[in-house]
Amino acid sequence: MKCAFCSKAIEEGTGMMVVDRNGKLLPFDSTKCEKNMLKLNRDSRDFKWANNQSGRK
Numbered sequence: 001m002k003c004a005f006c007s008k009a010i011e012e013g014t015g016m017m018v019v020d021r022n023g024k025l026l027p028f029d030s031t032k033c034e035k036n037m038l039k040l041n042r043d044s045r046d047f048k049w050a051n052n053q054s055g056r057k
Contacts, residue, residue, distance in 0.1 A: 005033035006050035 001010045004026040018026045018034065028034040033050070036042045044050040 001027050003027060003029040003033050005037045005044050007044075 001012075001015075002008065003010055003015070005028065008029050010027055010029045015027055015029045016031075016034065018028065018038065020026055026037070028037075036047075036050075037044070
């Protein structure tokens with residue numbers, strides 16, 4: 001499974017899962033990623049540490 005923000009691989013039994021309002025599961029590897037995506041509404045493309053491989057330019 002991969003982190004919803006930074007796309008890093010998450011080992012089984014670690015990280016946290018957040019359920020969005022529409023029922024979508026969002027796996028996160030750290031609270032740093034969770035806060036940046038949900039609370040601060042940031043885009044992972046803007047951060048070098050979040051090497052998101054989503055294919056967007």
